[in-house]
Amino acid sequence: MEINQVQLKQVDNQIKRLVACGNFYGKKLKEAGINGVASVEDFKKLPFSEKEDLREAYPLGLMAVPEEEVVRIHSSSGTTGTPVIIPYTAKDVDDWGIMFKRCYEFAGITNKDRIHITPGYGLWTAGIGFQYGAEKLGAMVIPMGPGNTNKQLQMMMDMGSTVLCATSSYALLLAEEIEQRGIKDKIKLKKGVIGSERWGEKMRNRISTELGIELYDIYGLTEIYGPGIGINCKYDTGMHIWDDYIYLEIIDPVTGENVPDGTFGEIVITTLVKEGAPLIRYRTHDISRIIPGECPCGSKFPRIDVIQGRSDDMMKIKGVNVFPKQIEEILATFPELSSEYQIRISHLDGKDTMRIYVETNGHVDFLEIARRVAETVKSRIGFTPLVKVVELGVLPRSEKKSKRVIDERYD
Ligand code: ZN
Numbered sequence: 371m372e373i374n375q376v377q378l379k380q381v382d383n384q385i386k387r388l389v390a391c392g393n394f395y396g397k398k399l400k401e402a403g404i405n406g407v408a409s410v411e412d413f414k415k416l417p418f419s420e421k422e423d424l425r426e427a428y429p430l431g432l433m434a435v436p437e438e439e440v441v442r443i444h445s446s447s448g449t450t451g452t453p454v455i456i457p458y459t460a461k462d463v464d465d466w467g468i469m470f471k472r473c474y475e476f477a478g479i480t481n482k483d484r485i486h487i488t489p490g491y492g493l494w495t496a497g498i499g500f501q502y503g504a505e506k507l508g509a510m511v512i513p514m515g516p517g518n519t520n521k522q523l524q525m526m527m528d529m530g531s532t533v534l535c536a537t538s539s540y541a542l543l544l545a546e547e548i549e550q551r552g553i554k555d556k557i558k559l560k561k562g563v564i565g566s567e568r569w570g571e572k573m574r575n576r577i578s579t580e581l582g583i584e585l586y587d588i589y590g591l592t593e594i595y596g597p598g599i600g601i602n603c604k605y606d607t608g609m610h611i612w613d614d615y616i617y618l619e620i621i622d623p624v625t626g627e628n629v630p631d632g633t634f635g636e637i638v639i640t641t642l643v644k645e646g647a648p649l650i651r652y653r654t655h656d657i658s659r660i661i662p663g664e665c666p667c668g669s670k671f672p673r674i675d676v677i678q679g680r681s682d683d684m685m686k687i688k689g690v691n692v693f694p695k696q697i698e699e700i701l702a703t704f705p706e707l708s709s710e711y712q713i714r715i716s717h718l719d720g721k722d723t724m725r726i727y728v729e730t731n732g733h734v735d736f737l738e739i740a741r742r743v744a745e746t747v748k749s750r751i752g753f754t755p756l757v758k759v760v761e762l763g764v765l766p767r768s769e770k771k772s773k774r775v776i777d778e779r780y781d
Contacts, residue, residue, distance in 0.1 A: 371631055371660050371672055373413050377617045380642040381413060381650070382406045387434065388648060394431035395419070395650070418626065418638065418651045421446075424454040424593060432647040433457045440646055445493040446592040453493075456593060457646040463502070465643065469612050470503025470598035476669075477561060477586040478604055479533055481508030484558075486531035488540055489565060490516050495596025496565065500535045503598055509533075516540065519547055530558040534583070537565050538573060545580035559583050565597055572702060587676060593652060594639050600674065608661040608673035616641055618674065619651075620660055622691065623681035631660040634691060636681040637674070655681045657693050685715050685777065687722045688753040694775050697726065697755075700746050706734045707743075710765045716778040724755040731762050 373381070388396035389405050398417075399405070407413045424432060432455065433440060440457040447453065458466075479485070485504040489496035497515055504511045512529050514522055522544065525531070534541060541562055548554055562577065562585045578585050589609050590597035600611035611618050620635040621628055629635040637654045657680065661673040678695045685692045694713060701711050708729040715724055726747075730739060736759040743757045 371619070372410055373617055373619075377613070377642055378407060378410065378413060381617070381640055382408070384641065384644070384648040385416075385650065388650075391434050393434045394423075394427035395434070395648070398423070399650070414628070416651050418653050419649060420653050421454060421593070421655075424649075425452045427454075428452045429455050430457065434647055435459055435645050443493075444495045444592055444596065447494060454593060459645040462595070462644055462646045465615060466499060466595040466598060467502040467506045469595065469615055470499055471506040472612065473563070473586075473588055473598050473601040474503055474507050474509070474533075476601050476603045476610060477563060477584075479507065479509065479561060479563075483532045483561075484510045484512060484529055485533045485535060486512045486514060486522075486526055486529070486559075488514050488516055488522065488534070488536045488544075489597075495590070495592045499590070499596040499598050500563070519544065523547060523551070523553065526559070527553065527556045532558055532560050534559050534562045534581070535565075536562065538577065541577045541581070542573060545577050549580055554582070557581070561586065563588050563601070571699065589674070589677070591654060591656075593649060593654075594641060595644075599639075600671075602673075603665060603667045603669065605666045607665050608675050610665065610669055610671040610673050613672055615643060618660075618672070620658065620674075621653075623655075623657075623684055624686065624691075629659075631662045634659045634675075634678060634693065634696075653681075657681055657684065683775070685722075685724070685775075687715070687724050687755075690752045692724070692751055692753075696751055697724075697747065700743070700750060701726075701728060703746070704728075704739065704743065706730050706739055708762055710767070711774060712765055713775045714778060715776070722779065724753075726755050726757045727760060727765060728757065729760055729762050729765055 385406050389400050402417055439459045441460050442458045443455050445453045445455050487497055487500045491497035501511050501513055512525060512531055541564055548557055559581055560583055562583045564585055564587055586601050587609055588597050589600040599616055600609040602609045617640045619628055619638045621638050623636040634657055637656045637658055639652050640650050641648045657678040658674045661675055665673060678693045683694055697713055701707055710729050712727040740757040740759045744754050748754045
């Protein structure tokens with residue numbers, strides 16, 4: 371999905387503004403001799419930026435407007451070092467609200483809905499983003515924040531919440547509690563808007579079946595406004611991305627080259643109209659792909675697939691980029707296999723190879739199922755793995771999350 375002329379002009383404006391204001395980013399661009407983009411080729415030559423770069427700008431080095439124009443900051447969690455601080459102008463906050471409102475609309479949510487918000491409020495962008503979008507929509511917000519399951523369920527019943535905003539893990543917990551307490555008939559939920567984390571089809575089905583609701587995946591990250599830069603529509607064919615506010619491209623995480631639409635790679639985002647802290651070619655490390663073609667809903671907003679994991683998990687096998695989740699999803703389609711598996715990557719005779727160990731009970735033909743798994747991987751991902759089927763209980767189990775991917779190439 372190549373950048374169009376309008377977007378290119380917007381990026382050019384952002385770069386000129388950054389260089390002129392001389393913020394952290396502007397200085398970097400100036401040092402690299404960049405003061406604008408006039409063509410698609412120019413855009414492709416722009417350097418990427420990384421979370422590490424943004425950390426270096428702590429605390430307010432990313433601010434690209436005079437301080438009087440900044441109305442708020444948000445921060446990404448600092449669990450792995452210095453946090454990143456993103457300043458927002460009034461227009462940035464408003465733009466974010468407009469995008470979030472659009473997300474609710476794509477999910478068929480209206481001003482007659484009662485929106486129960488469980489993500490946290492505070493420095494990070496979760497709760498407040500869900501709230502502002504809902505207010506712009508004119509819906510009734512129930513601003514719960516996280517935790518206190520008793521109170522959550524009580525309010526959900528008393529207020530008749532119709533939309534649940536949550537992480538996938540919290541939505542699952544609530545679903546299980548509702549089931550256990552036998553209060554399902556008192557719950558009015560119709561839809562769930564779930565913050566994008568990596569979650570499997572099985573978990574998704576459990577939440578939607580137990581709560582009896584339609585689920586919508588919302589995408590976003592603190593560095594780029596927050597959640598709300600894209601969501602799937604009711605046809606559930608990927609998340610529509612608001613390309614009037616951001617330009618999204620997919621690159622090969624190793625070479626940095628753009629990959630063709632339909633191919634998995636790393637999401638890179640450029641903001642188009644952000645004032646407080648514009649970002650140019652920001653590497654998210656999230657893995658997805660552009661879904662080619664048009665959505666049955668008729669919307670022209672481009673679509674990306676469900677987030678497949680982090681680029682740090684990527685493997686390159688026989689020239690094909692592979693992510694553990696892709697293999698996981700294929701294995702999940704074989705009811706004969708247990709949920710345990712192991713993927714081992716090694717370098718043999720000058721080539722990367724993948725071995726997949728799976729478990730099944732003694733009643734199926736091991737060779738036959740190994741052949742079918744290998745064929746499915748070949749047809750869906752493009753290379754043939756070695757598949758080894760073992761007896762149920764042979765693969766290691768551990769209390770903690772088992773290590774399922776073992777890369778032996780660099781031992
Ligand atoms: Zn659609």
